[in-house]
Amino acid sequence: DSGVTQTPKHLITATGQRVTLRCSPRSGDLSVYWYQQSLDQGLQFLIQYYNGEERAKGNILERFSAQQFPDLHSELNLSSLELGDSALYFCASTAGGGGRTDTQYFGPGTRLTVL
């Protein structure tokens, strides 16, 4: 158990809909990262937040957005869903303050299926 929690575990929805994925980082971690893993793409970095502020952006679509709240949990919002958005979505957290042990610890993921 990495200490990172994600909800829901599974999500099934229809094209055109909007969903919200939630991530709670490990206790004390300030940074949250979001990744998408689809069958043909591997793990793709989407976005990083550090202490409530966006820190880095990867291959995140304009239909997707994220935020990190004062209690440090993060939400990834996916809108106008398409079939190709079906994937596993992982979040990871780090202490974010640097240091030799500042590695990313991943949550169990949310499996999104768009029908």
Add this chain to the structure above:
Amino acid sequence: DAKTTQPPSMDCAEGRAANLPCNHSTISGNEYVYWYRQIHSQGPQYIIHGLKNNETNEMASLIITEDRKSSTLILPHATLRDTAVYYCIVGTRYGQNFVFGPGTRLSVLP
């Protein structure tokens, strides 16, 4: 694009050492080498990381060449539960934005 190159797959006999190679010839001076693994569709699991010295923990050993252009992850006594995809990643110490390549699919055989 991933900054590392790994063989797509490897087999290892149960109880033997598994040696997983990784090339990272463009690694920068401030970049660490990280290893993660992913079992089935679970979240990637951190294994070990290092800068230039060899490292060992309860899971594995990491051997980094002197020129830092390649490294080897060693699982000393592989078990069936070590069957997974192993990712070698280079990243900085702060706010690492990991680029995951396809990794190496390690199959531990009985």
